[in-house]
Amino acid sequence: MTVRGAACIVGAYEHPTRKAPDTSLAQLHAEVALGALADAGLTLRDVDGYFCAGDAPGLGPLSMVDYLNLRVRHVDSTDVGGSSYLLHVSHAAQAIAAGKCDIALITLAGRPRSEGVATGTTARAGNPAQPDVQWEYPYGPTIANMYAMCATRHMHEFGTTSEQLAWIKVAASHHAQHNPHAMLRDVVTVEDVVNSPLVAAPLHRLDCCVISDGGGALVVARPEIARSLKRPVVMLRGAGEAVKGQMGGDVDLTFTGARWSGPRAFAEAGVTPADIRYASIYDSFTITVLMQLEDLGFCEKGQGGRFVADGNLISGVGRLPFNTDGGGLCNNHPSNRGGMTKVIEAVRQLRGEAHPAVQVKDCALALAHGTGGSLGTRHGSATLILERM
Amino acid sequence: MAGRSIPFSPASPDSAPFWQAAGEGRLLLRRCEACKRVHWYPRPICPHCGGATAWEEASGRGTIYSHSVMRRAPEPYAIAYVRLEEGTTMMTNIVDCDFDAIHVGQPVRVVFVPRDGAPPMPMFTPEAAA
Numbered sequence: 001m002t003v004r005g006a007a008c009i010v011g012a013y014e015h016p017t018r019k020a021p022d023t024s025l026a027q028l029h030a031e032v033a034l035g036a037l038a039d040a041g042l043t044l045r046d047v048d049g050y051f052c053a054g055d056a057p058g059l060g061p062l063s064m065v066d067y068l069n070l071r072v073r074h075v076d077s078t079d080v081g082g083s084s085y086l087l088h089v090s091h092a093a094q095a096i097a098a099g100k101c102d103i104a105l106i107t108l109a110g111r112p113r114s115e116g117v118a119t120g121t122t123a124r125a126g127n128p129a130q131p132d133v134q135w136e137y138p139y140g141p142t143i144a145n146m147y148a149m150c151a152t153r154h155m156h157e158f159g160t161t162s163e164q165l166a167w168i169k170v171a172a173s174h175h176a177q178h179n180p181h182a183m184l185r186d187v188v189t190v191e192d193v194v195n196s197p198l199v200a201a202p203l204h205r206l207d208c209c210v211i212s213d214g215g216g217a218l219v220v221a222r223p224e225i226a227r228s229l230k231r232p233v234v235m236l237r238g239a240g241e242a243v244k245g246q247m248g249g250d251v252d253l254t255f256t257g258a259r260w261s262g263p264r265a266f267a268e269a270g271v272t273p274a275d276i277r278y279a280s281i282y283d284s285f286t287i288t289v290l291m292q293l294e295d296l297g298f299c300e301k302g303q304g305g306r307f308v309a310d311g312n313l314i315s316g317v318g319r320l321p322f323n324t325d326g327g328g329l330c331n332n333h334p335s336n337r338g339g340m341t342k343v344i345e346a347v348r349q350l351r352g353e354a355h356p357a358v359q360v361k362d363c364a365l366a367l368a369h370g371t372g373g374s375l376g377t378r379h380g381s382a383t384l385i386l387e388r389m
Numbered sequence: 390m391a392g393r394s395i396p397f398s399p400a401s402p403d404s405a406p407f408w409q410a411a412g413e414g415r416l417l418l419r420r421c422e423a424c425k426r427v428h429w430y431p432r433p434i435c436p437h438c439g440g441a442t443a444w445e446e447a448s449g450r451g452t453i454y455s456h457s458v459m460r461r462a463p464e465p466y467a468i469a470y471v472r473l474e475e476g477t478t479m480m481t482n483i484v485d486c487d488f489d490a491i492h493v494g495q496p497v498r499v500v501f502v503p504r505d506g507a508p509p510m511p512m513f514t515p516e517a518a519a
Contacts, residue, residue, distance in 0.1 A: 131401065133399075136480050139510075199459075249427070
């Protein structure tokens with residue numbers, strides 16, 4: 001079985017809020033669900049599959065199915081952190097191909113900004129039964145310093161510089177200036193990034209993504225249904241997933257799970273990185289983007305620094321326009337999980353509905369890629385290749 | 390390490406010998422009785438081949454594979470992966486040194502840093518500082 005051509009993204013919605021102190025988590029999930037269904041021209045009654053991850057309140061999908069009063073015949077609450085929602089698109093297509101559902105709803109929401117979570121700079125113990133906790137948590141691993149260790153090693157092996165990493169933030173900021181909802185709309189320079197305070201060396205404050213409230217949702221449907229709706233048809237052409245850990249102590253911080261999930265997606269889609277017109281690349285930190293670009297095959301391993309420099313990721317300027325909404329680095333990072341918004345901006349680009357200043361001409365083939373968890377220890381990786389029909 | 394309190398994590402049923410040895414200033418590893426490879430973190434079942442593993446004492450020497458000094462913290466600290474002489478890589482902290490001089494490839498040796506209410510934690514310090 002293949003997911004190629006098995007399903008289409010028929011609805012996509014990004015919550016405009018970036019701070020929601022007076023809205024419950026469940027209500028945020030419901031608002032994005034209704035937004036995506038309205039975008040598709042569908043209603044809650046049409047949904048027969050529901051997908052969510054650990055950001056949803058309650059036990060797996062149960063509370064949100066109850067809250068929304070859905071009547072579903074298929075659910076999936078696989079949680080691979082921020083990459084969950086890309087993986088859900090693939091799993092929804094599998095379920096549709098298997099006849100388990102016809103119209104799948106995927107939701108994400110969170111309020112870490114209102115809740116004052118020090119997302120990237122506080123070590124989190126996790127479940128005491130998690131086998132790694134006693135061997136890692138006492139050392140103070142945070143999101144920021146684990147990604148920073150990947151950057152340190154990349155710099156050591158390949159000569160990557162802080163200035164090259166900074167170009168990734170610069171490109172994101174060029175896009176975010178056109179997004180009225182983006183948290184950071186000011187265009188920044190390489191100097192701004194490298195002169196911002198160190199958070200976890202060698203990563204500076206502006207190498208890090210924002211912390212925001214908000215959310216997003218997608219509706220995935222059978223192609224016959226997609227063609228009956230009044231929206232441009234965005235077909236899933238290929239998908240890949242992977243989990244990378246510390247490999248029993250053979251730790252290698254120079255690559256991500258994209259090295260495995262990317263080729264799987266490209267093989268299924270029957271295309272190559274050179275065919276991709278637009279890429280949504282998970283951007284929890286600048287180093288995340290650089291390593292994933294290498295692993296997805298947009299450049300050789302070790303050449304990411306050169307690839308991203310001089311505006312190569314800026315729409316209308318460079319070879320590979322990325323994260324044209326401003327991404328997690330400038331726009332938003334709802335629930336500290338950036339995978340949903342990666343898919344949403346790719347859908348906008350394929351429909352021709354991105355901001356005119358950043359819209360890629362004739363964007364018929366796009367890639368969306370996510371990393372969830374921590375690059376340094378263990379993470380999920382999910383790649384989607386999407387096509388406008 | 391003055392200032393940063395090292396959090397305590399619950400031990401698992403299979404890790405008691407490790408923490409007892411740590412209290413005696415010895416670093417233990419597990420090696421597979423089938424494939425003979427060491428691994429980290431310690432597990433009774435070998436992550437390389439699925440074989441049964443047994444404790445052995447490590448030399449306590451290694452080199453820094455990667456590192457980061459956490460600056461946005463009440464007390465800055467250095468996290469690292471250290472490649473042990475025996476051929477496996479563990480997460481740790483680098484202590485008792487100039488954080489700005491920490492570098493990839495730097496030779497380090499184990500030291501045991503006390504914690505409140507728990508066995509000491511194996512950390513590493515540059516060999517030159519010995």
